Amino acid sequence: MIPDFVFRLLRNLGLWVKFHCLREAKPKDQCGTSERGMRMPLELLKYGLRRGHKPYGDIPPTPDLRRSYDVVIIGGGGHGLAAAYYLSNVHGIRNVAVLDKGYLAGGNTARNTTTVRSNYLTPPSIAFYKEGVELFETMSQDLGFNIMFSQRGQLTLAHSDGAMRSFRLRAEMGKHMGTRIEVVDAKTVREICPHVNMDEGGVHEVLGGLWHEDGGTARHDAVAWGYAKRAAQKGVEIHQRTEVTGMTVRDNCVTEVHTDRGTIIAGQVLQAAGGLNGRIGEMAGIPLPIRCFPLQAMVTQPLKPFLDILLSSSNLHTYLVQSSRGEVVIGGSTDPYQLASTRSSLPQKEALATGALQLIPFLHNVKIMRQWAGITDITPDFSPVMGSTPLTNYWLDAGWGTWGFKATAVAGKRMAETIATGRVPDILKPFALDRFERFALLNEMGATAAGH
Numbered sequence: 001m002i003p004d005f006v007f008r009l010l011r012n013l014g015l016w017v018k019f020h021c022l023r024e025a026k027p028k029d030q031c032g033t034s035e036r037g038m039r040m041p042l043e044l045l046k047y048g049l050r051r052g053h054k055p056y057g058d059i060p061p062t063p064d065l066r067r068s069y070d071v072v073i074i075g076g077g078g079h080g081l082a083a084a085y086y087l088s089n090v091h092g093i094r095n096v097a098v099l100d101k102g103y104l105a106g107g108n109t110a111r112n113t114t115t116v117r118s119n120y121l122t123p124p125s126i127a128f129y130k131e132g133v134e135l136f137e138t139m140s141q142d143l144g145f146n147i148m149f150s151q152r153g154q155l156t157l158a159h160s161d162g163a164m165r166s167f168r169l170r171a172e173m174g175k176h177m178g179t180r181i182e183v184v185d186a187k188t189v190r191e192i193c194p195h196v197n198m199d200e201g202g203v204h205e206v207l208g209g210l211w212h213e214d215g216g217t218a219r220h221d222a223v224a225w226g227y228a229k230r231a232a233q234k235g236v237e238i239h240q241r242t243e244v245t246g247m248t249v250r251d252n253c254v255t256e257v258h259t260d261r262g263t264i265i266a267g268q269v270l271q272a273a274g275g276l277n278g279r280i281g282e283m284a285g286i287p288l289p290i291r292c293f294p295l296q297a298m299v300t301q302p303l304k305p306f307l308d309i310l311l312s313s314s315n316l317h318t319y320l321v322q323s324s325r326g327e328v329v330i331g332g333s334t335d336p337y338q339l340a341s342t343r344s345s346l347p348q349k350e351a352l353a354t355g356a357l358q359l360i361p362f363l364h365n366v367k368i369m370r371q372w373a374g375i376t377d378i379t380p381d382f383s384p385v386m387g388s389t390p391l392t393n394y395w396l397d398a399g400w401g402t403w404g405f406k407a408t409a410v411a412g413k414r415m416a417e418t419i420a421t422g423r424v425p426d427i428l429k430p431f432a433l434d435r436f437e438r439f440a441l442l443n444e445m446g447a448t449a450a451g452h
């Protein structure tokens with residue numbers, strides 16, 4: 001065993017070397033790195049070596065598992081934690097355990113590119129995501145936790161007449177449902193984002209765009225930690241490194257949830273397991289119409305602020321957003337084949353870089369700092385599956401694919417309501433699992449194609 005202080009020393013030395021190398025690699029004017037920033041590793045080193053410093057305590061350490069809980073939530077991502085928050089803070093249900101096989105919100109919640117928007121196509125989706133955006137608008141105040149919501153608007157570019165036609169339809173649907181959305185011409189695109197390459201006369205000429213003023217971005221880990229902190233304060237137990245390995249089903253009911261730390265008797269069970277939802281569904285004996293595809297993203301070195309909107313292009317399968325740290329986050333479509341893996345790949349990096357350079361050519365000299373992937377759970381109609389199941393005490397919050405971060409709050413709120421009352425609210429009914437048997441699909445493929 002390495003003593004704790006040696007471990008901290010090695011870790012902080014590693015950080016120092018990393019920062020030092022970065023400074024050597026980057027010309028100062030490009031990345032705006034300050035001397036003050038460079039002192040940070042030394043401060044960290046001192047902090048790490050200080051004796052007896054207390055760990056940051058927003059949530060208590062994982063407790064022992066109890067024998068039974070009123071509600072067991074499988075998955076401690078944003079969705080599971082939000083549901084725990086609403087159950088405990090709004091419905092007074094506090095005997096709740098959130099189980100996660102890894103660390104808090106380390107699944108897709110940690111990996112997503114944080115687009116929040118409601119510019120979907122079908123009325124049920126627009127109504128649902130609109131409520132989701134509204135909850136983001138007040139989340140920092142509601143949780144007393146700064147989630148850094150920045151409602152800067154999202155611009156999706158059209159490079160073809162077909163795209164303009166589909167944008168008109170989405171804009172009309174959105175306006176009808178009360179969201180801020182409009183089709184704009186090429187001149188207005190240039191005004192909203194002067195850096196966009198209009199490619200006049202080229203293959204990717206920008207003909208116009210879909211301007212969605214409600215669109216924004218938030219800090220993903222703050223959202224998860226905000227919900228976790230408030231739920232834990234009300235008595236919810238958050239069990240990290242606790243993997244669900246199976247379930248006992250009797251008389252159409254899940255009676256026990258098996259984990260690698262023991263077996264729990266569960267009153268009700270909520271499944272919110274992100275990319276692994278298909279596998280968890282199998283454990284409960286519920287086959288789900290879900291397939292796993294990796295979804296990748298990457299960030300550049302930090303730049304001075306230049307991009308004050310969310311920019312995307314469905315033709316190029318690329319979107320960009322500049323983070324509060326100045327890094328340009330670049331994302332796109334899923335990998336073209338099914339795989340339950342979080343490895344990133346060179347072809348996807350090249351594809352994202354090609355799209356980004358087509359949209360903003362002056363990025364050509366900028367360095368890519370990190371690339372990563374998540375496992376996304378995709379349904380045939382690119383819409384989630386929420387609500388009841390053939391089991392009487394088992395509820396689903398699944399099929400969030402590439403688009404579920406924006407729904408963290410609304411899904412948590414509405415799933416908690418469902419569990420607390422035993423009734424699926426109207427707003428969730430169109431997302432029921434049996435829609436695939438009834439051929440009542442909610443096709444959102446076009447609206448999820450870029451800028452998730």
Ligand SMILES: Cc1cc2nc3c(=O)[nH]c(=O)nc-3n(C[C@H](O)[C@H](O)[C@H](O)COP(=O)(O)OP(=O)(O)OC[C@H]3O[C@@H](n4cnc5c(N)ncnc54)[C@H](O)[C@@H]3O)c2cc1C
Pocket residue numbers: 074075076077078079080099100101102103104105106107108109110111112113114115116242243244245272273274275276280295296297331372373374375376397400401402403404405406407451452
């Ligand atoms: C690269 C990328 C970019 C994205 N960009 C966006 C975006 O811009 N906007 C947007 O709205 N959405 C986006 N998404 C999608 C979004 O991240 C997800 O839909 C959302 O985070 C789902 O949240 P969740 O809580 O349901 O799942 P997760 O955050 O994945 O949480 C599920 C948890 O379940 C746990 N778990 C799994 N199996 C078990 C088990 N057997 N036992 C116990 N725990 C288990 C996992 O460890 C995980 O922590 C993106 C996704 C990726 C990968």
